[in-house]
Amino acid sequence: xxxxxxxxxxxxxxxxxxxxxxxxxxxxxxxxxxxxxxxxxxxxxxxxxxxxxxxxxxxxxxxxxxxxxxxxxxxxxxxxxxxxxxxxxxxxxxxxxxxxxxxxxxxxxxxxxxxxxxxxxxxxxxxxxxxxxxxxxxxxxxxxxxxxxxxxxxxxxxxxxxxxxxxxxxxxxxxxxxxxxxxxxxxxxxxxxxxxxxxxxxxxxxxxxxxxxxxxxxxxxxxxxxxxxxxxxxxxxxxxxxxxxxxxxxxxxxxxxxxxxxxxxxxxxxxxxxxxxxxxxxxxxxxxxxxxxxxxxxxxxxxxxxxxxxxxxxxxxxxxxxxxxxxxxxxxxxxxxxxxxxxxxxxx
Numbered sequence: 001x002x003x004x005x006x007x008x009x010x011x012x013x014x015x016x017x018x019x020x021x022x023x024x025x026x027x028x029x030x031x032x033x034x035x036x037x038x039x040x041x042x043x044x045x046x047x048x049x050x051x052x053x054x055x056x057x058x059x060x061x062x063x064x065x066x067x068x069x070x071x072x073x074x075x076x077x078x079x080x081x082x083x084x085x086x087x088x089x090x091x092x093x094x095x096x097x098x099x100x101x102x103x104x105x106x107x108x109x110x111x112x113x114x115x116x117x118x119x120x121x122x123x124x125x126x127x128x129x130x131x132x133x134x135x136x137x138x139x140x141x142x143x144x145x146x147x148x149x150x151x152x153x154x155x156x157x158x159x160x161x162x163x164x165x166x167x168x169x170x171x172x173x174x175x176x177x178x179x180x181x182x183x184x185x186x187x188x189x190x191x192x193x194x195x196x197x198x199x200x201x202x203x204x205x206x207x208x209x210x211x212x213x214x215x216x217x218x219x220x221x222x223x224x225x226x227x228x229x230x231x232x233x234x235x236x237x238x239x240x241x242x243x244x245x246x247x248x249x250x251x252x253x254x255x256x257x258x259x260x261x262x263x264x265x266x267x268x269x270x271x272x273x274x275x276x277x278x279x280x281x282x283x284x285x286x287x288x289x290x291x292x293x294x295x296x297x298x299x300x301x302x303x304x305x306x307x308x309x310x311x312x313x314x315x316x317x318x319x320x321x322x323x324x325x326x327x328x329x330x331x332x333x334x335x336x337x338x339x340x341x342x343x344x345x346x347x348x
Contacts, residue, residue, distance in 0.1 A: 110322035142230020163228035170288030237271035
């Protein structure tokens with residue numbers, strides 16, 4: 001097969017346009033964030049030198065100019081927020097008020113469908129189960145790991161092994177655990193879980209087909225991934241506890257159990273909140289694990305996966321958009337709580 005440059009010329013032109021656009025955008029950002037501030041700084045320095053040599057009054061900063069200067073810094077971020085968040089959010093909200101073909105207005109009918117269709121109600125219940133179990137269990141295991149591994153002999157190695165699943169994508173982790181849950185008839189089992197069951201004299205099962213057990217097994221994957229993140233954050237919080245507080249408690253004769261509940265837990269409470277909130281947001285948006293493991297079948301679908309199915313598989317743009325808006329509404333209170341919590345910590 002011969003390569004014809006003439007036939008591929010449009011593709012090369014598109015590539016060149018992309019490269020030029022990239023250079024222009026990056027160059028413009030560098031100009032705004034480096035060259036322009038440096039020029040203002042040199043100008044300010046020259047004014048100060050001239051005032052000190054001439055014995056005149058020092059030039060004052062103009063608040064209007066400082067506001068304009070700050071606007072230059074915020075402009076790229078504001079543009080990206082508008083293009084990547086505000087505009088899609090408005091468009092999705094409008095689509096949620098229209099029918100599947102996005103041609104006729106149906107009002108709040110799509111939102112009524114969410115709470116009246118039995119399959120979608122099941123999706124909402126599954127999402128609730130995920131949100132209740134994943135942050136609680138992952139934070140609990142992370143705290144357990146952090147306490148047990150703290151100041152151990154091979155602490156660095158143990159933390160690396162526990163944190164290792166965080167380096168794996170959700171898709172990769174789901175494929176790994178699909179092999180763990182794999183089922184192969186009545187013969188030799190390739191799935192670790194079924195092999196353990198057979199070794200103990202039990203019967204192998206198709207674990208991912210049995211509801212609601214399959215939802216719990218998918219949650220195990222998420223906990224396995226996120227426990228390492230919780231362990232790292234909580235371990236850092238435990239190490240930040242002042243030594244004098246720990247020593248004073250030991251001199252008072254407190255037991256290890258009292259040390260944990262009366263000293264460690266109150267001291268790391270802000271870190272616990274951060275971990276729990278972060279895991280809650282990540283759990284609300286979970287998609288990859290369900291999509292890779294079961295594709296949302298067998299009563300395992302959650303809001304994110306059902307949103308994808310309705311919009312892209314079934315062609316129901318209105319119903320998919322309604323699920324997206326509902327998911328966004330669920331995330332907002334969690335984000336607001338986290339912002340208020342951080343503000344209180346800063347003021348305290």
